[in-house]
Amino acid sequence: MPDPSQAADDVSPDARIDGLRFDDRGLIPAVVQDDHDQTVLMVGWMDAEAVRRTLSTGRTWFWSRSRQEYWQKGATSGHTQHVRSVLADCDADTLLVRVEQVGPACHTGTRSCFTADLGAEQSSAPVPS
Amino acid sequence: MPDPSQAADDVSPDARIDGLRFDDRGLIPAVVQDDHDQTVLMVGWMDAEAVRRTLSTGRTWFWSRSRQEYWQKGATSGHTQHVRSVLADCDADTLLVRVEQVGPACHTGTRSCFTADLGAEQSSAPVPS
Numbered sequence: 001m002p003d004p005s006q007a008a009d010d011v012s013p014d015a016r017i018d019g020l021r022f023d024d025r026g027l028i029p030a031v032v033q034d035d036h037d038q039t040v041l042m043v044g045w046m047d048a049e050a051v052r053r054t055l056s057t058g059r060t061w062f063w064s065r066s067r068q069e070y071w072q073k074g075a076t077s078g079h080t081q082h083v084r085s086v087l088a089d090c091d092a093d094t095l096l097v098r099v100e101q102v103g104p105a106c107h108t109g110t111r112s113c114f115t116a117d118l119g120a121e122q123s124s125a126p127v128p129s
Numbered sequence: 130m131p132d133p134s135q136a137a138d139d140v141s142p143d144a145r146i147d148g149l150r151f152d153d154r155g156l157i158p159a160v161v162q163d164d165h166d167q168t169v170l171m172v173g174w175m176d177a178e179a180v181r182r183t184l185s186t187g188r189t190w191f192w193s194r195s196r197q198e199y200w201q202k203g204a205t206s207g208h209t210q211h212v213r214s215v216l217a218d219c220d221a222d223t224l225l226v227r228v229e230q231v232g233p234a235c236h237t238g239t240r241s242c243f244t245a246d247l248g249a250e251q252s253s254a255p256v257p258s
Contacts, residue, residue, distance in 0.1 A: 013247075013248065016247045016248065017247075029158050029172065029223075031160050031169055031172060033169055037167075038166075038167030038168070039167070040160055040162055040169065040225050042218065043158065043160060043218065043223040051247075054249065055247060055248065055249045055250060056250055057250065058249060058250045058251050082251070083249045083250075083251060084249075084251060085246060085249060086246070086247040086248075086249040087243040087244065087245060087246055087247065088243070088245040088247060089171065089172065089242040089243050089244075089245075090235055090236070090237050090239075090242045090244070090245075091242075092245070094158075094172040094242075094243075095247075096169050096243040097249075106219055107219070108219050110219075113218040113219045113220075113223075114216040114217070114218050114223075114225040115216065115218075115219070116216060116217040116218075116219075116221070117214060117215070117216055118142075118145045118146075118180075118184060118215040118216065118217060118224075119140075119142065119145065119184065119215075120183065120184045120187065120212045120213075120214060120215040120226075121184060121185055121186065121187045121212075122187050122211070122212060122213060
């Protein structure tokens, strides 16, 4: 089994991007997490070019499905995201981008985009393993 | 502007689910995060019924796009996820599910599904604000 920790050293960026599984629109969801306090800040969508730009520039780039254009997070607001790592999941169809976030991540002004509690019932705590 | 923290008290679960924006397949991505150490464990997909089951049972339910069926995380492996909260993002098209995870979250045996480093260039650290 290949050691995932070696992937970055042994394979070119283009080959790593080619190994991702984009959906039928050519997109992959990217979860953005604060590298300091682990807050999940937002989820954006990237195509192969947005992943390439994110890997090569160290800033987050996304594909806007509504505007049909690339956007760099913070380009207008100044609330930039400085990439610390980009990880793919076991199915290679989702990315986790760990960043240093400047200012609030959400366009509403909150630190994270996830603020609306749906009010889940809580199940009993699992027995510690 | 409505206070998101009030949503869970004032609105029925069905109304909360009706307020979500599912994609053209009727699905919404759900980021699953460990409620203790904040690790991002996995991303799954839910339709309205999987959200309803997750909110009402306190366990995570997903829709399998490959098998075209509902699955409860851990039903066969025992690696269950006990829901602590379910939050929607500002666009109501992504969920963040915070859980107590029993055992590894990934079917490969790792704690998180996100293990394959794509080798991003790191930009210079932002100036603290």
